Amino acid sequence: MFEFIQNLFKTTFSIHLRPPGARDESGLLAACIKCGRCMEVCPYQSIFLAPYSQWSLYGTPLIDPLKKPCYLCMKCPEVCPTGALKPVTKEKAGMGIAGIIETTCLSYQETICNLCYRHCPLKGKAITLDEDLSPVIINEGCVGCGVCFYICPTQPRSISLKTGRK
Template sequence: MDRRDFLKKGIAVVVVGGTAGGGITRLLSGTNATVVRPPGAGEENDFLAKCIRCAKCVQACPYDSIKTAGLGDGASMGTPFLELREIPCYMCEDLPCVGVCPTDALDPTLTDAAKMLLGTAVIVDREACLSLNGIRCEICYRVCPLIDKAIVIEKHAHQITGRHTVFEPVVQKEVCTGCGICENACPLDDTAIAVVPTQRGDKAAHYDYLRKQERVEL
C-alpha cells in the first residue's frame, strides 16, 4: 500500500458523507495550462528554443521526477517535463537538474530551490477538498516543504453548520514554488489541489497569466 492509498484508507472513515453530492468543479478546466517544466525553465518558447533534448536533467534527478516527453504527453517530443501528481519535485538544495543543463535552458543563476517556479498550487476542486468540507485533512499543508510560508491554514466557521471550524489550506502565491508535493499527497482520487504550470518566464508575468484565467483567483 503506498502512502496515498494509506492516507486514503485512513481518512475514509471520516469522509463518508462529507463530500457526497458535491459536483466536481474543475476551476482550471478550459485553461491553456500546459506541462510543468524542470526548475529554471523560463518562458515556454524560450525554453523550447534552448533545450536540445539531451535528457541530462532527466538523468540527474535523483527522484526520477523529470521525464522525457513522448507521444501523447502533451509536450514537444523529447523535452523534459514533470508529472507532479505522480512524482513531485523535491526541491534538492543543489538543484542537480539545473547544474547539468549544457545550454542554459535551465537558468544557471537559479541556485536556491525555494526561488524556483514550476508553477503555482491552486485548490482546483473546492467542493471535493476534505478540509473545506469540515474534515481535518490539511495533508497538503503538512507536507509542504515551505509550510506556513507557501501554504497556511485559515480558520473560519463552517458555512452550513456555523458551529464547526473549517481549517482551510490557502496557498501563498508569492512563496509557492510549484513543487507539487501537495498535489502528490492529496488523498482524493482526483486531487483537489494542483499546480498551474508556469507559462511566462518570471513570477509577475506568471501571475498575470493566472489572473487572466477565468475563476482562478490569485
C-alpha cells in the same frame, strides 16, 4: 455543476510541468539540447523526456505531477549545460501555481488532513493554514512543484495546478 466539471478536469487530467528554474516555453525550446542530463540526475525520477507523440516538445524535460512531482531538490538546473534551466533557489523555481478547491478539500469538510501543508517543500511559504486549520495557498510563494497535487488524498484531487511561469 459547470464549476465542478471544470475542477474535475483540472484535477484528473495530467498536466505537465517543466523542471524548476526553466526558461519560458519558447526560451526553453530554443535552449534545450535534449541531452537528458536533468532526467538522469533527478533522485526522485520525476523528470522524463517528452515522447515522440508530443512532437513539438519531443525530447525536452517534463514532470508529470500525477505520477511523481518535483520535490525541489534543485539538482537539475545545476547540471543543465545550456542554461535552459537556470540555477535558482527553491523559492524562485517558477514552475506553476497551485490552487485549492474548497468544495472537495477534506480540511473544509470537518476533517483534519493538511497533508499539503505538511509536505510542502517550501513549508509555510507557499501554503498556510487559516484559523480552522484549512489550507490556503499564498500566490506569491507557491512555485507549482506539484507535491500537494500529488499527495492530495481525495479522488479527484482537491488541488488544481496551473503550469507556466508567473
